[in-house]
Amino acid sequence: MKHGWIIKGNFFRLWSSTFLSQFSTVLFFYALIWWSLTENGDLLTGSTVIALGALCSLILSPFSGWIADKYHRGKLLAIVDGFLAFVFLMLFFISTYGDTHEGVLVLVCRLIISAVTGATDSTARSLLPQTVNDNNLHRALGFQESLVQISQLISPIIAGFFVFYFGLNGVWILCMLLCFVSAVLECFITDKEQRNSEMELTFSSLISGYIRIKNNGPLRLLLYGTSIQQLLFSGFAIYIAVWSTSALENSEWVSGMLQSFWGIGTLIGALLVVFLLKISNTKHLCVTITVFFGIILAPLGFVGNMILAMTLLLSAGFLSGILNVYLESHLQRQTTTAYRSREISAFFAINQALMPFGYVLAGILSELVPVHYLFIVIVLPIPLVAYFVYQSFTEAGHLTGEKGDLQKMSG
Missing domain, CATH: 1.20.1250.20 (MFS general substrate transporter like domains)
Structure with a gap:
């Protein structure tokens, strides 16, 4: 099978888990925009939260690269998505049964997602070359790029549907399930490159x-x-x-x-x-x-x-x-x-x-x-x-x- 490498081994586990994780993130971001319109009547709240999340991701990027070079990247991805699934589940229960203001919960959720997905992005990218042979590297990248575009195209529709029929809590449950499945797949990804487990957390290592x-x-x-x-x-x-x-x-x-x-x-x-x-x-x-x-x-x-x-x-x-x-x-x-x-x-x-x-x-x-x-x-x-x-x-x-x-x- 000419393109059998797409549905086999580490690459399959990497692209499928990455797609599910990224899709859950994009889905939540679009749901956040819909929520801003339906609850507040404007986009200011959603735009502000998204901007703060992007800033958080940028600040933490040196730490994410350091962590990914130090530890097993497959396990790191699994921990990140497992944590995200837990966050979505907790926020569902808090917003449903607690008395905390929903806007505060959305802000906290967005900042947490940005903080941990900053590590996921560089980790998944750096893991890709060892999941395929060098001749298929550009094809693997093309396949992942196509998944990103598919996610961007269908997320607004799905987010609007869930927010309209199930509310923001429905989106959180869906995102929780997607992240959980992603974490399970990532547990079985092997990282054959030798990790620098002795590397210390110093300023020089962060900016290296x-x-x-x-x-x-x-x-x-x-x-x-x-x-x-x-x-x-x-x-x-x-x-x-x-x-x-x-x-x-x-x-x-x-x-x-x-x-x-x-x-x-x-x-x-x-x-x-x-x-x-x-x-x-x-x-x-x-x-x-x-x-x-x-x-x-x-x-x-x-x-x-x-x-x-x-x-x-x-x-x-x-x-x-x-x-x-x-x-x-x-x-x-x-x-x-x-x-x-x-x-x-x-x-x-x-x-x-x-x-x-x-x-x-x-x-x-x-x-x-x-x-x-x-x-x-x-x-x-x-x-x-x-x-x-x-x-x-x-x-x-x-x-x-x-x-x-x-x-x-x-x-």
């Missing part, structure tokens, strides 16, 4: 991931490129909303629908990597896709036809799905075994820290730039992103060549 990225040329250059991407596209929903209400002269729901086409395109692109694409030169592929990504988005501000707008966003999402998979595959290959969790945690923490600035930039550009030229301005730095991606792959190739030469000399 950031230091190693600084000293690792390919990782540092890749970070430059993805950081620019983050600044440009964190506020993409704002750009879409401004453009759709102005150029297309349609209501808010159209903006959401257009964004969903981006997600569908990303899903298709990720699935293509899993089942069809066979690329030997990923450097040229990533650079080419980056450039074409900018070319497709640049004229979007001048588009007034809905079908053409959907086609462009679907195409951009498609390219984004392929590019994200190959860039993370490159990232995984540049990390080192002993520091992999800390390096991955630091890499994504830096990108996450730039998200608020991306939203601010989106607000500023939307005010200053005429809507027709908005997307042209957004994609102007894309050649710089392509340059950093190219340089990252090139330097990685030089380092691989140097290692091969050293092995030949020692032999």
